[in-house]
Amino acid sequence: MPQPDALLMNLPARLRQLLGNEAVLDDPALLAPYLVDHRRLYQGASPAVVQPADTAGVATLLAFCNNEGIAVVPQGGNTSYCGGATPDESGRQLVLSLRRLNKIRSVDAAGFSMVAEAGCLLAQVQQTAADVQRLFPLSLGSEGSCQIGGNLATNAGGTAVLRYGMTRDLVLGLEVVLADGSVLSTLSPLRKDNTGYDLKGLFVGSEGTLGVITAACLKLFPAPQSVATAWISLPDPTAALTLLGRLRAASGDRTSSCELVPQVALDLVLQHVPGARDPGVARAPWYLLVELSSPADDDLDALLTTALSDALEAGLATDAVLAQSATQRAALWMLRESVPAAQSRAGGSLKHDISVPLSALPQFIEQGSVLCKELAPEGYLVAYGHVGDGNLHFNLNQRDGTDEADFLERELPLKRAVHDLVASLGGSFSAEHGVGRLKVGELERYAPPIELELMRRIKQAFDPLGILNPGKVLR
Numbered sequence: 001m002p003q004p005d006a007l008l009m010n011l012p013a014r015l016r017q018l019l020g021n022e023a024v025l026d027d028p029a030l031l032a033p034y035l036v037d038h039r040r041l042y043q044g045a046s047p048a049v050v051q052p053a054d055t056a057g058v059a060t061l062l063a064f065c066n067n068e069g070i071a072v073v074p075q076g077g078n079t080s081y082c083g084g085a086t087p088d089e090s091g092r093q094l095v096l097s098l099r100r101l102n103k104i105r106s107v108d109a110a111g112f113s114m115v116a117e118a119g120c121l122l123a124q125v126q127q128t129a130a131d132v133q134r135l136f137p138l139s140l141g142s143e144g145s146c147q148i149g150g151n152l153a154t155n156a157g158g159t160a161v162l163r164y165g166m167t168r169d170l171v172l173g174l175e176v177v178l179a180d181g182s183v184l185s186t187l188s189p190l191r192k193d194n195t196g197y198d199l200k201g202l203f204v205g206s207e208g209t210l211g212v213i214t215a216a217c218l219k220l221f222p223a224p225q226s227v228a229t230a231w232i233s234l235p236d237p238t239a240a241l242t243l244l245g246r247l248r249a250a251s252g253d254r255t256s257s258c259e260l261v262p263q264v265a266l267d268l269v270l271q272h273v274p275g276a277r278d279p280g281v282a283r284a285p286w287y288l289l290v291e292l293s294s295p296a297d298d299d300l301d302a303l304l305t306t307a308l309s310d311a312l313e314a315g316l317a318t319d320a321v322l323a324q325s326a327t328q329r330a331a332l333w334m335l336r337e338s339v340p341a342a343q344s345r346a347g348g349s350l351k352h353d354i355s356v357p358l359s360a361l362p363q364f365i366e367q368g369s370v371l372c373k374e375l376a377p378e379g380y381l382v383a384y385g386h387v388g389d390g391n392l393h394f395n396l397n398q399r400d401g402t403d404e405a406d407f408l409e410r411e412l413p414l415k416r417a418v419h420d421l422v423a424s425l426g427g428s429f430s431a432e433h434g435v436g437r438l439k440v441g442e443l444e445r446y447a448p449p450i451e452l453e454l455m456r457r458i459k460q461a462f463d464p465l466g467i468l469n470p471g472k473v474l475r
């Protein structure tokens with residue numbers, strides 16, 4: 001590791017003078033969890049973690065860092081799958097934790113909006129909405145630990161995109177601290193405001209490279225009064241898409257989630273996740289977890305039962321079970337949400353977070369499966385995810401008895417082949433997890449030159465000295 005210079009050695013003390021004792025961590029034991037990413041792909045180093053208590057503290061920190069030329073890596077819940085929130089190995093980048101900006105500033109049930117600080121956990125935002133009979137629909141497996149600021153910075157997707165859109169679609173306004181410490185506040189609940197460029201939109205999905213989000217005005221929706229959930233056995237992904245189309249039409253677009261789970265993923269969950277129970281349907285190569293929801297008191301169980309009997313008759317489904325209680329619903333969702341954990345407990349894995357147009361999904365799965373067999377014979381495919389959005393986590397796990405190093409060596413050629421296939425079908429190499437550090441090369445390879453050039457100009461305009469999350473998104 002490089003020797004720290006004078007600036008870095010004095011840095012924690014100077015930061016304490018600026019922001020107070022509580023805002024600065026430099027004890028190596030306390031720093032450790034902030035320096036490694038969720039997947040343990042990157043181990044970074046840093047002189048300190050700074051955790052201001054409010055927006056003014058973030059502004060003071062950034063103004064100081066911009067003057068001194070010190071890089072800052074914003075960090076929310078640190079659940080990024082692409083190393084976006086981890087400092088590099090130089091030991092020269094500060095981590096800015098938003099943890100202490102965790103207040104709900106206001107809730108307007110009548111206006112269907114809420115202002116939350118960036119460090120609020122997603123689960124806290126959901127609960128605050130539920131407390132006033134409203135819904136904040138963003139829902140992810142990491143919702144107990146990711147922060148709304150991180151969700152905005154990554155434009156997170158999750159399980160309700162089909163009905164409510166990505167995080168971008170759920171934000172009305174933002175408060176952002178810019179690289180030089182100035183504060184841009186568009187924290188207004190206005191639904192209509194066509195006054196010039198959509199500046200807030202630039203920060204959503206910018207992964208901490210254009211500004212630090214300190215608060216957001218979020219859209220709320222009527223809370224669901226009726227919900228119906230089914231776990232369905234299917235012959236193949238084509239049947240899944242046909243069934244989804246029928247359900248959306250039959251339910252008046254009250255289909256809020258549609259998740260694809262292969263048998264192999266269900267087996268991993270049942271084997272590795274304590275408390276996981278078989279859903280009790282006939283075994284099949286694929287399953288769909290489908291949820292319908294409505295803010296009215298509708299009989300969605302009856303609607304879903306009719307749609308599923310039609311699907312069974314048409315050969316689109318081979319069996320299905322409807323959740324009979326909230327507990328059963330939670331048990332079915334637990335099977336789906338536990339796939340990532342089961343995969344990591346089962347050993348080494350190679351991951352791709354891709355999306356293709358819905359109509360191309362069956363072709364992608366077929367051709368992608370062939371690529372996996374040819375290019376990574378030590379692995380087996382575990383392709384699951386938000387099929388209603390054309391988004392699959394096209395992952396491989398290592399077969400028992402194979403050598404881990406041999407398996408992991410397949411990563412680059414396989415990634416190239418899978419992402420080339422995705423590009424040929426008009427898809428994206430990063431559907432919802434962002435670019436972070438992991439996919440900088442992929443963005444350079446697949447983004448049209450004019451898009452890359454515009455992104456570089458935007459970065460230059462917002463962060464001319466390059467202090468914000470250097471090395472992420474753009475090299």
Ligand SMILES: Cc1cc2nc3c(=O)[nH]c(=O)nc-3n(C[C@H](O)[C@H](O)[C@H](O)COP(=O)(O)OP(=O)(O)OC[C@H]3O[C@@H](n4cnc5c(N)ncnc54)[C@H](O)[C@@H]3O)c2cc1C
Binds near residue numbers: 141147208214
């Ligand atoms: C079990 C599990 C399930 C998941 N499921 C999904 C899923 O379904 N859909 C999905 O999209 N993702 C999913 N993820 C990925 C991850 O949870 C999301 O990307 C989430 O939005 C990241 O939030 P975070 O607070 O953890 O951000 P972090 O990981 O801390 O940071 C992510 C990026 O945002 C930047 N950042 C964080 N906070 C701010 C801020 N306030 N201002 C500016 N930049 C900031 C960081 O610098 C970094 O670049 C999952 C992860 C896990 C572990």
